[in-house]
Amino acid sequence: MILERSGILGGQFLRRVDHLRQAVLRSPYEHHPGAEGYADCEMIDFARLRWEQLTHTERHEVRMSQAGHRSVVPIDVFEAFLDHISVSHELAERTIPANVKRIEDPHSERPVLVTDLGTVSARFVVLACGERRREMPESWARGLGEDTCGAAHYWDEQSSLVPGKPYCVIGSGLSAAHLVMNALTAGSPVTWAFRRSEVKYQCADVNAAYFRAEGRAAFEGDRSQRLRMLRDQRILSVMFEFRELFEAAAQGSQLRLAPAFSVQGVAATDNGFIITSEDGRSVRARSIGMALGTVPEIGASLLSEEIIGSADGWPSLNPSDLSYKNAKNIFAVGAAACLAVGPAARNIDGHRVCAQRVSRRICRELA
Amino acid sequence: MTSSGFWVNPKASDYARTQGLGRQSLRRAEEASYVLPFVDADASVESGLILLGIDIELLVAGLYVADSDSTVADCFAAVDVCRHRGSWNGVTFEEMLLEGRQKYDQVAGLVDQVVPLSGSPRQAWVKCYSAVIQNLDPEPTGSALVFLAACLFRHHQASGVEVARKSDEFDQ
Numbered sequence: 001m002i003l004e005r006s007g008i009l010g011g012q013f014l015r016r017v018d019h020l021r022q023a024v025l026r027s028p029y030e031h032h033p034g035a036e037g038y039a040d041c042e043m044i045d046f047a048r049l050r051w052e053q054l055t056h057t058e059r060h061e062v063r064m065s066q067a068g069h070r071s072v073v074p075i076d077v078f079e080a081f082l083d084h085i086s087v088s089h090e091l092a093e094r095t096i097p098a099n100v101k102r103i104e105d106p107h108s109e110r111p112v113l114v115t116d117l118g119t120v121s122a123r124f125v126v127l128a129c130g131e132r133r134r135e136m137p138e139s140w141a142r143g144l145g146e147d148t149c150g151a152a153h154y155w156d157e158q159s160s161l162v163p164g165k166p167y168c169v170i171g172s173g174l175s176a177a178h179l180v181m182n183a184l185t186a187g188s189p190v191t192w193a194f195r196r197s198e199v200k201y202q203c204a205d206v207n208a209a210y211f212r213a214e215g216r217a218a219f220e221g222d223r224s225q226r227l228r229m230l231r232d233q234r235i236l237s238v239m240f241e242f243r244e245l246f247e248a249a250a251q252g253s254q255l256r257l258a259p260a261f262s263v264q265g266v267a268a269t270d271n272g273f274i275i276t277s278e279d280g281r282s283v284r285a286r287s288i289g290m291a292l293g294t295v296p297e298i299g300a301s302l303l304s305e306e307i308i309g310s311a312d313g314w315p316s317l318n319p320s321d322l323s324y325k326n327a328k329n330i331f332a333v334g335a336a337a338c339l340a341v342g343p344a345a346r347n348i349d350g351h352r353v354c355a356q357r358v359s360r361r362i363c364r365e366l367a
Numbered sequence: 368m369t370s371s372g373f374w375v376n377p378k379a380s381d382y383a384r385t386q387g388l389g390r391q392s393l394r395r396a397e398e399a400s401y402v403l404p405f406v407d408a409d410a411s412v413e414s415g416l417i418l419l420g421i422d423i424e425l426l427v428a429g430l431y432v433a434d435s436d437s438t439v440a441d442c443f444a445a446v447d448v449c450r451h452r453g454s455w456n457g458v459t460f461e462e463m464l465l466e467g468r469q470k471y472d473q474v475a476g477l478v479d480q481v482v483p484l485s486g487s488p489r490q491a492w493v494k495c496y497s498a499v500i501q502n503l504d505p506e507p508t509g510s511a512l513v514f515l516a517a518c519l520f521r522h523h524q525a526s527g528v529e530v531a532r533k534s535d536e537f538d539q
Contacts, residue, residue, distance in 0.1 A: 041447055045417050049440040051410040059406035067403055084444055088451040 001122070003115060007097025010082050012130060016156045017075055020178040025073040026205060026239055029065040031349035032078075033085055036356065040088070043073065046081045070203050072241070103302045106327040124362050126331045129297035131346065136290055143266040144273070151272065155179060155291035163187055168275055168283050170263060171291035172196050173236030174205070179289035181242065184249050191283045193261040193275065199246070200237040207233060210344040216353065219342035226339055227312060233343035236293055258283060296335035296346070303327070314339035321361035322354055331358045404489060411513055414439040415492045418517035423524040425450060426517055428460060430467035433510040442510045465530045471518050477502050478522045495520045 004011070016022075029047070034040030044065050047054065054062070058074055065071035086092050098115040103125065105112050110121045133154050144152050153160040155175035161167050163186040169179045172194035183190045192199075209215035210233070219229060249255035262278045272286040298315045299308055307326045309316035315332055316325045317340040323331050333354035335346035341357075344350040418426055418439070425446050432442040432455075449455035449463055481498035485491035499516040500506055507515055518525040 038451070039422070040451075041443075045420075046440075048413045048417055049443055050438075051413040056406060063403040063406060067401070084447070088448050090452060 001120065002091065002095040003098045003100055003113065003120070004095055005097065005099050007095055009086050009091055009095055010079075014075075014079060019156055019158065020175055021182055022174075022178050023075055024241075025075060025078050026174060026203075027073065027348045028071045029062070029073055030071075031211070031347065031352075033082060033348060033351070035085070035089065036352060038089075040085065041081075043078070043081050044071075046084065047073075047077050050077070050080075072239075100302060103299075103330065106303055106307050106324075106330055109329065111327070111330055124329050124331070124365075126333060126358055127297075127299050127302070127336065128333045128351075129299065129336065131294035131296050131335045134292040134295050136292060140263065140266045143268070145268045151286065152266070152288040152290065155289065159289065160287040161186055161188060161289065162286050165286035166191070166272070166284060167287055167289065168193060168273070168285035169289045169291065170194070170275070171236065171293070172199055172238070173291055173293060174238055176236070176289075176291035177238040177242045177246075179291055180255065181245065183289070184245075184254055189254055189256070190249075191256045191258055191285060193258040193263065193277070193283060194236075195260065195262050196236075197259050199257075199259075200235060201240050201243045202237045203240060204347070205237060206343040206347070210342045211347070211349050215344070216342045223312075223339070227314070230314075230338055230343055294335070296338065298336045299324075299330075299332060303330070320357065322357050323361070331361075333358060411439075411496060412489065412493060415496060415513055415517055416488060417443075418513065419488060419492065419520060423521060423528055424460075424464060426514065426521065427467040427471055427525055427528045428463035429514045430470040430511075430518060431458070431463040433514040435507070435509040435511055437510045439510045439513045442514065461530070464528065468528055468530045471515075471525055474503065474515060474519065475522065475526060478519055481516070481519050482522060492516075492520065 002009070006012070006015075008014075029042075029044040032043035034042065044062060047058075047062055051059065054074075054077075058077075061071045061073070096117070098117045101114045101116065103111050103113055104119075110123055111125050112119055112121045113125065133156055151160045151162075155171070155178070159179070159182065161179075161183050165188055167183040167188040168191045169176050169183070170193050171179075176192070176194070177199075180190050180192050204211075207215070210219065219226060221229075246255060250257055258277075258281065260279075261281065261283075264276050264278045266273055266275050266288070269284070272284060273288055275283045275285065275288065295313070298310060298313070300310075303324070307324055307330070309324070309326055315336055317323065317332055317337060318325055318328075319340045321331065322333060322337050322340060323329065333345075334351055337345040337350075337354050341350060341353055345354055418429075421443075425443075428449070429442050429446045432445045433439075445455050446460075446463065449458065449460045453459060455463070477499070480502050481495050483491045483494035483498070485494060496513070496516045499512065499519060503515070506512075
């Protein structure tokens, strides 16, 4: 049984990319949600069977993948593939639109999930809650005031961009890049403010080595060492495809970069906002788009601190099966498992590794 | 053979030099370049190549779904779903396989006329596909054409697919 707030598998991800008008995945064709060991169709074969529907550029990306290079996957291909996997494995029939409020008896053999529809007990519970957006500091929120007319928005919300009017994007990751691109396309002058000294362009969001077994094996050491490796890898970056576009826009003065801009405060004005930095610079804009990164959902709203065992934002999980150290029948996969599996746990292929570890344990006990 | 009577492996480069070969020729740009397959070829080439690599049972079962109106992608999806779930639109995978095998048996005699000899799967597929169009009357179209051509291409495997007869056939 799958409990999901919206009842749509992958719905949160698809809603987010729709808001951002993100057209392609960052993950390549090789990383896909097909189940390993069940002869599932590969995503690249799924795309090749629809050759007529692919554009010239998309076909070239398929060839790149076939040649062993990094490739870019259209979101619509990914969504159709998700749907196929869902139908093949009867996932939709097992999905119930329910909001889980808390988990009771987490130490027991059958933890109980309390949802808005009632309670469910299960021998095994797997938390696959993804990531939530990082919220702005309280001081910014005070500066924005209550009556912003929705003129400041997060990356996963409806855009407040007013075409042609000045727009400021805060953040330096891929979501920020999409906000910038959308504003440029709408003809707005854009100021892009970020804390780093420059925008970091790279293909994947973590070092590709972490997608391979040797990379995961290298992610070892005590908790502080792994935390340091995670910090080094979780640096916001942008896909290379944006680089030329942004450089051209910056030369043409439609895009103004504001590097090393640590926002000190935001204040509402008569016709928008003024954003000030710690070193005294300021930016005026009609509306603001914020993409400040994400925070993994580690089960904090469902389980007690004693179960999660987290003092640094990451749960204490057994690396072999990703169960909570203090609740052996409850597991966490995806971004929440980064400290156990490595930084790629938040990516599609990392999810596959997580699923393998969890299912191995569950199958062993059910046998 | 050496004077001491032992075989030794001559250096490949020495051999190449004596044969007028050698790595020099590979340094010519046109020979060293790696060319990916043409992306604007007919879509049947791409889907055909996929069908040449799938499990033979899926391919033969696909003949049940394939017709002149459906796409290869749709047929493949139906068979894949049926294989995973056990049935598709009320039809079991075994039934699909049986019907598909019967369809294949009707055209299997064409094998000698359509199966090409070529070291390139892509070129071989194009020849096979064209030969099926020329030799089958009425000429199949749509996904039926692609699935039939793929089955004929893989006739050694397709003709070896074992199917369970329907229960009523056992009764007779």
